[in-house]
Amino acid sequence: MNRLILRATACAALMSAALLAAPQVRAEDAANPDYAAIVAAPDRSDADRQVDQRRQPAEMLTFAGVKPGMTILDMAASAGYSTELLARTVAPSGKVYAQDSATVLERFVKDKFDTRAKAPAMKNVVHVVRDYDDPIPPEVKDLDMITFFFFYHDITYLPVDRAAMNKKMFAALKPGGLLVIADHSAKTGAGTGVAKTLHRIEESTLKQEIEAAGFKLVAEGDFLHHAEDPKDIPVFKAPVPIDEFVLKYQKPQ
Template sequence: MNRSILRAAASTTLAALALLFADGVRAQTGAAPDYAAIVAAPDRSDADRQTDQRRQPAKMLAFAGVKPGMTILDMEASAGYSTELLARTVGPTGKIYAQDSAAVIERFVKDKFDTRAQKPAMQNVVHVVRNYDDPIPPEVSNLDMITFFFAYHDITYMEVDRAAMNKKMFAALKPGGFLIIADHCAKPGEGVSVGKTLHRIEEATLKQEVEAAGFKLVAEGDFLHHAEDPRDIPVFKAPVPIDEFVLKYQKPQ
């Protein structure tokens, strides 16, 4: 075999090894998935696409830093809108625990989550029916992330020990794991007093409660803030977009 052929073969081999190395580096660095493509998946429902307009899911997933292979607990999953998006993002190598209490399922969700659970995208989801102040199954630990989307205010008017709930979430995360929490803004000074009437909570109050469990605030998202919201209207009756805060907490390493 002449030398030019050998050189060509060697170059081809080196190029292939370089590609393999590059793929390995991308895998190790955990490059962010294409969140917009996940949201645009053609098999998502029209109802979920309507919800997308106010929830900005691609921005939320990016802010949270959800990646393939993660194990995540989705608190108060309700009908599973966010659960499904999380499941699509973590993929078949990841797992989502979708939590809700039996009372809330019976009153508000009924068969909605079970219907959604039949979708292929939900095959990596485990439905967890447990009370909010003890939300994590005993065999579940070292979670990468916990999400709590637009529902913490609901907990404030239920018979729930929120301090115990927050401590359980903290304990279930791995060191360095994240809690992503978003909710509807109340006016300063209102605390939890309008949780049931307006479905809102004061951001400062929520921060105080969560941080008391040991969580450290690492980022705040402004992509759901709406200054035109007077914050004195029930969320489901507001004629303008709702002002909402998004917070990213971390369990210290």
Template sequence: MTQSILRRVAIGTALAAVALPVAPCARAQEAAAPDYAAIVAAPDRSDADRQTDQRRQPARMLAFAGVRPGMTILDMEANAGYSTELLARTVGPTGKVYAQDSAAVIERFVKDKFDTRAQKPAMKNVVHVVRDFDDPIPPEAANLDMITFFFAYHDVTYMPVDRAAMNRKMFAALKPGGFLVIADHSAKQGDGTSVGKTLHRIEESTLKQEIEAAGFRQVAEGDFLHHAEDPRDIPVFKAPVPIDEFVLKYQKPQ
């Protein structure tokens, strides 16, 4: 009787030892990066977006950010929704993207552009959020996996926005370990926020100071949009050379 019990225990232990490696493999599969190039190459994306791809390098941006299926993401100043759509395609049907814009930005720049894009099947998991930048987070958007703020932080420097309050609320909305990925057009050293409206640029060090003051910790920096030939003193929309742009990844400490 005792020997029978011992045999069963030995067999059970052996099976458990065999089963142990399966769990890490399953977790690795769940965390595996999607095919970002295939997402960008989707045949139903618009020709206008493909033109924008040439300067924005979206596959590299999505990879740098680490966007994964199932994530819940807030896209700050979504504007016409170029980045929002790419995020929505990447997080897939099990994820969600909140696309934030203020009423003033919609009235002045977006109008019906976002609503037109929102009709696309790829946008089914997107919620359009119309809220001021001082208070951009809807009540239901808690414990976010990621916030993106692409090429628009400079805009809020010349709007009546309490940026410190905005940054604190972004920090609070992320889950511990969540990420803020932010990119913008580079200004010259010493320009700070003074050229936000005229050149549509911001000094990288100034942005870093403001973001880090809210508690964010920088974890990565991308160099794939840097262009040394840009003198950084020309308005972004009139520059004859590619614009120098910085890309930063921050994390909310665990």
């Protein structure tokens, strides 16, 4: 009996030594996804890979700080390009709410989102069809992040109460939650005046509107800046890369 006890004790000691000798995985490393690998996933579509060339999704996910387990609202999800990337990143335990208005879905997106939603990568996505100035279901609270990519300028010429929309986004975030917003740059002084014709918005105008809701600017990304863009050409007809700004806001703790 004593011999068995001694043998068990020796085995336990050897296991403990092996565990101590093994390289330890830091919590911060485990929480930081390999964004490049997510973008390079073999089951992503060729069409999305074409969009990657101008959207730089690995840099965007890194800048935003998207992590597994997060709950995120993707405003103006459209056909779901960004929604799917977010869903892949927050998986397996996170969730993404993909918002769009019924009017935009019917006129411009048709069944594109529904087709994408059938993919396994979208299993943690909830499609939210609501108006932009009332975008969040009442049961959705304490979001970790809201993303709003390249559509805020369109909101400015639609019948949307932007101040109400921004306040509701603010309210839906948990304290310390983030709003990451990107759009096409307009010339200084243009405001929202070229939103419908050029599909651009002046950065300072967008900042003023977002900050009026209580958001605090915490970071600005330069990875989509293109100084060669004269900012006076419609986005969809520009012969050069479009200058775009990326902003990260936080709801104060």
